[in-house]
Amino acid sequence: MRARILVATLVPLTLVVGAGGYAVADAADVVPGWITTSVPQGPPAAFVEVPSVxxxxxxxxxxxxxxxxxxxxxxxxxxxxxAQALRDDPRTGTSVNVSVTDLITGEVLADVDAADGQVPASTTKLLTAIAVVSALGPDATLKTVATYNAVRGEVAIVAGGDMLLAEDGGNGSDAVGFAGVGDLADQVADALKDQGVSSVKVAFDTSSFPGPA
Structure with a gap:
């Protein structure tokens, strides 16, 4: 008789303790549920608009x-x-060619592989920007997404041209009011927790950009 009373007492007590533990875990956003102690994020700041020139x-x-x-x-x-010292500096190296010519006399004062072509850097960004805006329009958005491969236990960040990869964007400053890579990581982590996944490898998918690194 005492055993039946003890079992009858322990079962409700176990259920109460278990429910309380789940509620605490839910509030900490460890398990799925509607209870949370997280401070709700406000709406992102409006994108800064610059007057046309x-x-x-x-x-x-x-x-x-x-x-x-x-x-x-x-x-x-x-x-x-x-000029040679500039070329010999390890911070520049062979990526720098130098040509110094006197404008009046035409005399060459320095030549460090001046005739060799170099791959342009920032100047090509202007051409790329013009092409993108012309093809997609000024209101187009480029997204960075993440995919999960359960077989490899791997999350791949798929590059899509998004340049707003600041740490976080929820505060409206680091990523100009948009979501940042930190926000993406939080979303992925929450989704994986719902699937019972707590550890993954991270890889990068740059297949959309097959050119040289």
Whole structure:
């Protein structure tokens, strides 16, 4: 008889303790549920709008009156040494070619592989931006998404051209009011927790951009 009373007492007590533990885990967002202690995020800040600027021709300036044909030229040996030092600096290296020519006399003062072509950097960004806006329109958005491969236990971040990969975007500053890579990580982690996944490997999918790194 005492055993039946003890069992009858322990079962409701176990259920209450279990429910209370689940409620605590739910409030900490460890398990699925509607209870939470997280502070709700406010709406993202509005995207900063910049007023349009009317294009106008830049005023031209003739440099010839500013030049003194009688001025002494710098020592070409010194200029060549400075140019070579720039090339020898490990922070630049072979990515830098140098050409220094006197505008009046045409004399070459320094030449470090000046005839060799280089892959342009920031100048190509202008052409890319013009092409993207022309093809997609100024209101188009580029997304960064994540995929999960359960067999490999791997989350892949799929690059889609999104440049707003700041740490977080919920506060409206780091990613100009948009979601950042930190927000994406939080969403992925929450989704994986719902599936009982607590540890994954992270990879990057850059197949949309097959050109050289």
């Amino acid at each position: 009317d294009a106008a021709e830049a005023p031209g300036t003739s440099v010839w009156p500013l030049l003194d044909a009688s001025a002494l030229l710098p020592d070409p040996t010194v200029v060549q040494g400075l």
